[in-house]
Amino acid sequence: MxxxxxxxxxxxxxxxxxxxxxxxxxxxxxxNIVAEQSRAQQQSLSPAVSLIVEQLLKPLHVSEVLGKSQEVEDLLNANTLDEKAVFSTLERLQSEFDLFFFLASEKVRIQYDVDGSKRSLTEGDVSWYFKYKDLPQNKVADIGKWEDPHFFIDIKIFNDYGEFLGFFGIGKSLRSFVNIFNTYKQQFGYDFLFVDENGDIMLSSDPQLMADNSNFTNLSELAWYASLPNDVQQQRDLNNRLITIEHEDYLVAEVKLNQFNWTVYLLSPLQKRQSEISQGFIISVVTLLVVIFSLFLMVYHLLYYFRRGINADIFIRSSYSLPPREEMESYYLKLMDQHQSVSVILVDVDNFSHLSDTYGRNVADGVLDKVASYLSSQLNETDVLGRWSSEEFIILRPLSGPHDALEFAQQLRYGIATLCGPESRPELKITASFGVSFTATPRPMAEVTINAEDALYQAKRDGCNLVRMQLIE
CATH class of the missing domain: 1.20.5 (Single alpha-helices involved in coiled-coils or other helix-helix interfaces)
Known part of the structure; x- marks a missing residue:
């Protein structure tokens, strides 16, 4: 007592x-509230990066992947262009990816749009085609289709002999960007400016700054920008700079978008950030006090009622309970029968052999258990997780297209990279590489997985801790 x-x-x-x-x-x-303000500003970049990836980089990746397909090359390289086949292909791609597609043929000098329209590519009448044809870049981002302004990504197409065949591209209506930017502004409080190398505003969360009838607003036309020192305007170095717009202070964050040679400026209201920091800090402190007090009460009562030692529960390795490779075939057939489409994701633990040789098999098995438990916790009820090899896992994911699967794999890759090592070696850094493929037509599982394996090997060759996708041609 x-x-x-x-x-x-x-x-x-x-x-x-x-x-x-x-x-x-x-x-x-x-x-140290000023330091906290800087930290909050950096954290605000995360959703902005997600928006850039979703709305710009994903369409770019789609256009690059599809532009390399044999189907597009054959359409543009045919001696007699089959317009029916062209429109059929464009309509099928639109239904699969929900984007505006077009083909511009060098042989017949005609542009075909997914909406069924076509236009002659006459020099002096259509400027973009001849302007971008002579550029050294193989991909270009621009704004066009002025009766209904669109953001376009134009990909140059060449045949096996290096001959220029025309352009394949993707478009998105500027109205969709306005709606998306407005949603982000309401949720996170900041404005977007996407600016090209000439200072022209290509995209913006302010509809009044969007291009109209080929007229672009330049940064120099904005009152707050014109008030900055001349050297700042010349270098356009606005990162972490405090500006004033209509008597309200904003902090500017800058993100380089090298794929398009653009710069993204995020204008974050300073007063809102200060309020968020103060409120968040108070909530954190109160929550921490409640949690600590609750833990003390719990430990106190546990010690009072349970005086004997607690034996550790028997631990069964989670990775060993997963269905093996040979059983995944039946899961694949069942999912294809139910949903008609399946994404396949292969996951390979990086440097597994080195871990096993350096720290022993028990530590390596502990790493597999960590990865298997994390993957299991992230899946939907329709997903299936299994073993593919000694250090590889396979995920069958219905109800999602290839690029949803790619984004999901990116989330898993990031989550695994944040895991600590097994209990005996918590300092170990765990990473994994991913290969993604997809089918929406009945075909053997081996045909889909071999593409996923090729993508996985590409991720390994590119340096590990990466996600790559290879669609079936």
Whole structure:
């Protein structure tokens, strides 16, 4: 009983120490509010990067992958262009990817749009084709179709002999960007400006700044930009710069979009960020106090009612309970029968042989268990996870297209990279490489997985901890 009272006093003393430490933390944090503001600004970049990937880089990747397909090359390289086949292909791609597609043929000098329209590519009448044809770049981003302005990604197509065949491209209506930017502005509070190398605003969260009838707004036309020092305007270095727009202070963050030779500026209201930091800090401190107090109460009652030692539960390796490679074939057939389309994701633990040779098989198995448990926790109820080899896993994912599967694989890759090592080696860095493929037509599982394996090997060759996709031609 005496020992129990001593334990009770020890807990109370420890709780008092924690309270004093928290009060000190509050004092230090308030004096460093400027540093917290900078941290919050950096965190605000994360959703902006997600938007850029989803709305710009994903269409770019789609256009690059499809532009390399034999189908597109054959259409443009045919001696007699089959217009029916061209429109059929464009319509099929639109239904699969929900994007505006077009083909521009060098042989017949005609542009075919997915909406069924076509136009002659006459020099002096159509400027973009001849302007971009002579550029050294094989991909170009621009704004066009002025009766309904679109953002276009134009990919040059060549045959096996290096002869220029024309352009294949993707378009998105500027109205869709306005709606998406408005949603982000309401959720995160900041404005977007996508600016090219000439200072022209290509995309913006402000509809009044969007291009109209081939007229672009330049940064120099904005009042707040014109008020900046001349050297800042010349270099266009606005990162972490404080500006004032209509009597409200904004902090500018800058992201380079090298794929299009653009710069993205994020204008974040400073007052909103300060309010978010203060509110978030108070909520964090109160929550931490409640959690700590609850833990003390729980430990106190556990010690009171349970005085004997607790034996560790028997642990069965999660990776060993997964269906093996030979069983995944039946899952694949069942999913194809139910959903008519399946994405296949192969996951390979990087440097597994080195881990096993350096730290032993138990540590390597612990890494597999960590990865298997994490993958299992991220799947939908329709997904199937299995073993593919000694250090590889396979995920069968219906109800999602190839690029949804690619984005999901990117999320898994990032999640695995944040895992700590097994209990015996928590400092180990765990990463994995991913290969993605997809089928929407009945075909053997081996035909889909071989494309996923090729993509996985490409991820390994490119440096590991990467995601690559290879669609079936």
């Amino acid at each position: 005496k020992a129990f009272r001593m334990l009770h006093r020890s807990f109370l003393l420890l709780f008092a120490i924690v309270i004093i430490s928290l009060v000190t933390l509050v004092h230090v944090s308030i004096t």
